[in-house]
Amino acid sequence: MPFRLECQWKGFKLAEKYYGWGFPVDISTNGAQIDNLIYIVHGLMAILFVGWMVFLVYALLRFRQRPGHEAEYKPHHHFKVPTFVEVAVAITEVVLLCAFSFPIWHQVKKEFPSKENSLEVRVVAEQFAWNIHYSGKDGIFGKTDPKLMNAMNPLGLDPGDLAGKDDITSLNQLHIPVNKSVIVHLSSKDVIHSFALPVMRVKQDAVPGQSIPIWFEATKAGNFEIACAQLCGLGHYRMRGFFMVEDGDKFSAWLTEQEAKKLAQAPAAV
Amino acid sequence: MSEALIRFISKPHPVTGVTNSKLGVWCFLASEVMLFGGLFSAYIFLRTGVSDWPQGWTLLNVPLATLNTMVLIISSVTMVMAWASLAMKNLSKYRVFMGLTILLGVTFLVVKSFEYGHKFEHHHFPSTSNFYAIYFTLTGLHGIHVLVGVLVNLYFLLPGSALWKKDPDQLMGRVEAAGLYWHFVDLVWIFLFPTLYLL
């Protein structure tokens, strides 16, 4: 069958390297836990399913209708195994919750790294792109206002706010340094999108009217992608962003480059 | 038709103690609780989500709504009297009380239309703010329920009362069911009024 490659980027090499028929490569400090949980649950699912199947096939064969074999009426026959299975399932679920899901979720949702040790980035989704907002050297995000949003200023940065003067914005390109925690403040301009980084095992809905924080830390450098994981209109399928994880030096160099570009473009803004 | 063989239309079931229509109306009212419950939940969700929700009495006509509350409560009383008249086999009294109930229901709707008209004159629409949006939606849906109740009661006052000759018990049962619905509509208003107007 013809296998069409319509990716605008040299995607196939990328695809081979990082993605396949199972989990994408895991470059996240949180990734292993999540992957392990998924493996464990599937192992338990398999045990239950194989058990059921063995029983089913055996019963279908042994008790098929044939001469000389009548059905048993026995209304009071009681198997003990099923009760054991129910109890085992219940206990297993308690363990999955308490030993795995609750702690991982708590870590992801509550155990944020300190702001001093992290890179903070704002990501504002729109139909159909990702607006990335860095706070610049001062570490303070400039004020934004929906009324100021336009094609030249997609984030609606307020030119009157001094804190915003050194801010760096980017369209669809999220660069982060490797081995440093990142806090992303996620929002949306128009409809619900969902910010997904498959290689980081990160996914969070971007809800308009809200700013939702998430955090992650990458362990390997490389060129990956941002996916939109919530139907957001007819361009949902092409809302792909570039997620570049770089060494500290390369990342700083990129930031410097962006600052220079900004100065070159902007006329003397007040 | 097979309908002739359906039991417990007029006489109650020996174990459950109710007729089919009574049980049916209670089920219907349970679903109505969920409907208005959904809207009330939406109201709570919206109000607790913002800091600048206006207080109802600053924007809405409390005296008029208090009048409407009285109107509905009295109409619930007249509705019970209508059913009681049937229980006492007094058809003319039934007609009086049912007529009163309908009149009071219409009064409620007329007062409501004045309220709405006043709002529209002052350019207050559902699009103005979520306060007005939920006000119009909740009272509007309630108003539709009142209207349906009035129409059902009209039916039982006029063409439907012919059932009295053929099966008085069945008519009584149907009026009782309509009464339960009417009380429910009144009850919803008893919640709506303080929630929207007084808080």
Place this chain on the structure above:
Amino acid sequence: MSKHHDSHELPFWRKYIFSTDHKVIGIQYAVTGLLFLLFGFCLMMLIRWQLAYPGKPLPLIGGLFSETAMIGGIMLPEFYNQLGAMHGTIMVFMGVVPLAVGGFGNFVLPLQIGAPDMAFPKLNMISYWLYFVGGLIMFASFFVPGGAAQSGWTSYPPLSVLASGGQTWWLIGMAFLINSSLLGSINFIVTTIQLRAEGLSFYRLPFFVWAQFVTAFLLLLAFPPLMAAAVLQLMDRLAGASFFMPSGLVVNGVSSAVAGGGNPILWQHLFWFLAHPEVYVLILPAMGIVAEIIACNTRKPLYGYKALVGSVISIGFLSFIVWAHHMYLTGMGTKMSAFFQITTMIISIPSIIILTSLMLSLWGGSIRFTAPMLFAVAFLPMFGIGGLTGLPLGLTAADIHLHDTYYVIGHFHYVVAPGTIFALFAGIYYWFPKATGRKMSEVLGRIHFWLSFIFMNGVFMPMFIQGLAGVSRRLYDPMQYAHAQPTQVLNVFMSISAWCLGLSQIPFIINFFKSIFWGERVNNNPWAATTLEWSAPSPPPHGNFVKPPQVYRGPYEYSVPGSKNGYIPQDAVEAGSHV
């Protein structure tokens, strides 16, 4: 007192079109439901073309579509999104539920409880026509400017509020469907409580009736919040309200003029409050059908009747408190997600009990592999896969990776397609003789079964692989993402399986129509079953039973030692067995 009409006096349109007889209404629901299932299936086959061959022109029929859907046979993203939203909506609300509840419930329930009809026959008729009108509105929405709803069957705002006119049609259509279900559920509940035959206590009810009874409560109580939500969304769309529209929206560079102050998450809560119980509405009737067929074709009582009943009631209650497991990634914290994870894990227990009981029912039986039995038995592992794959999705930490991927699509389709729909096929083969007086062909039934079984798995199993690879759902062109490209070949495989699955329904369609006219004639009880419907003639007349049945025992008295025929019907006057 209602007039005494002899059925011969009724004109054609009163007897077959605007009938108040539950059997006619049941068949109306079933036929309409099957037609919508077919339509929804065709929408899926179109989706699968685009997924397998993104951007390639659709051969043969591509030219039939208007320029707003396909240009030169190449599908547009807006049409793809319409197909997605409407496939889900139509299959769930206009296909499966009307067939499972409106069709099977209406036809079988009064017969199984020994009643002459439903408690409210006229209301029953109105229920059907409300469904019909709602379905028509949904179908017509494809032809309005901008096309049908295209914001997913879940209609999340703000996208759905901003969407074109078809979304309004969807909301209005849903209002009709909701009210149809509501009136139907009242009928089912009152009928089951009030009109059971003498001697038919609750614990002597066939499990099918229990399943329909609990389902009716789900429909009664879970649908109204969606009605409320639909009203709110209509207000947002038509009256400029901002229930779901937050402040500060900028759409396509233009500041939104709405007042703001709303919250999109409110819709999600109201929607999922219905939609989760809705999925139990999809599965419980199926379990009921499978239970009946297993008991009859193993020639022995079901295992664990009391556990089955207790489980189905528990599922009914629990289904109302799990809904936000669809919303884990909306920004939910630890407390709320803990609550919903716990309830979600708990609800898996009664589901496992039901599945295990049905499997254990095979033990010690004498299994007849009739066409209905093949589908009923296959239901068990297929529902098993569907149910089990719900576990990783129910755990928040695992859901981070799997949410909104093909894993979810695989999960719910396993439950509904080789799950429920197989059970519905089983039910059609099983009760066809009761409705028509003729049996369907066993040979065609077996061909239908084996082909469907193979291709169902071909369509849905690879989805789990795609999901684990992180491939998002609702993508018009999956090739745009590097992480989705390696599994693209699976899309081709699944699409071919889907088209073959479509072809596999041809033996069924032929069988269905052929058997109506030329099927082998049968008597009252061709399957030698015990439940009350088999005491009535095939097909039953108005009023169903020659005289009202008297019930003496439980529903599954098969292979009773010392019984005359190897089984004792519920209403047979025969000594022995007094459950």
